[in-house]
Amino acid sequence: DIQMTQSPSSLSASVGDRVTITCRASQTINIYLNWYQQKPGKAPKLLIYAASSLQGGVPSRFSASGSGIDFTLTISSLQPEDFATYYCQQSYNTPRTFGQGTKVEIK
Amino acid sequence: QVQLQESGPGLVKPSETLSLICTASGGSMSEYYWNWIRQPAGKGLEWIGRVYKSGSSNYNPSLKSRVTMSVDTSKNQSSLMLSSVTAADTAVYYCARERGSSRMFDPWGQGTLVTVSS
Numbered sequence: 001d002i003q004m005t006q007s008p009s010s011l012s013a014s015v016g017d018r019v020t021i022t023c024r025a026s027q028t029i030n031i032y033l034n035w036y037q038q039k040p041g042k043a044p045k046l047l048i049y050a051a052s053s054l055q056g057g058v059p060s061r062f063s064a065s066g067s068g069i070d071f072t073l074t075i076s077s078l079q080p081e082d083f084a085t086y087y088c089q090q091s092y093n094t095p096r097t098f099g100q101g102t103k104v105e106i107k
Numbered sequence: 108q109v110q111l112q113e114s115g116p117g118l119v120k121p122s123e124t125l126s127l128i129c130t131a132s133g134g135s136m137s138e139y140y141w142n143w144i145r146q147p148a149g150k151g152l153e154w155i156g157r158v159y160k161s162g163s164s165n166y167n168p169s170l171k172s173r174v175t176m177s178v179d180t181s182k183n184q185s186s187l188m189l190s191s192v193t194a195a196d197t198a199v200y201y202c203a204r205e206r207g208s209s210r211m212f213d214p215w216g217q218g219t220l221v222t223v224s225s
Contacts, residue, residue: 036212043215043216044201044212046212046214049211050208050211094157095165095168098152098154099151
């Protein structure tokens, strides 16, 4: 199985801050990397697919990059509605695997 | 646009079989994989497996011996069966469509909580 490791596991930030979350795969996954946002009591929502493509309707303050093993998700200016848990997920092969999640909390 | 909805018993006894259905509305799922994912309370996401209309499937090796998935294209539904459940199978269970060349999960159902308890 491909292991996905996110860091940090949690972070505290203020509205307006720039936030970066990293995700590392245990082997190369090309650009088969997706990012999801999950708010409490809700299903995950697709933010980014193919490592850097913004899902329709997702604000442009979200961006992502990477290929191979290392990937990043960046929120350029954190908004109140962005406080949530973020997961990366590889779709290179099965079993599909997720990172452990990064919880973004209000400072 | 496609919407997914999970349904099934919210309480299952230990050693019994968990059975859930995912129903799609607003569009056909016939050209997509149905995926099942679960999340124990306060924990991360675990992929259970996926199934295509042909019956072709892939399961997580950690659950493979206990999982069966199927598709009923006439009803636009997928079913998940997980046998010999224990308390460790207590979780919110999601279904999700896998789409695109990047094979992302979109959309997801709202999820259904299944508790394993006697």
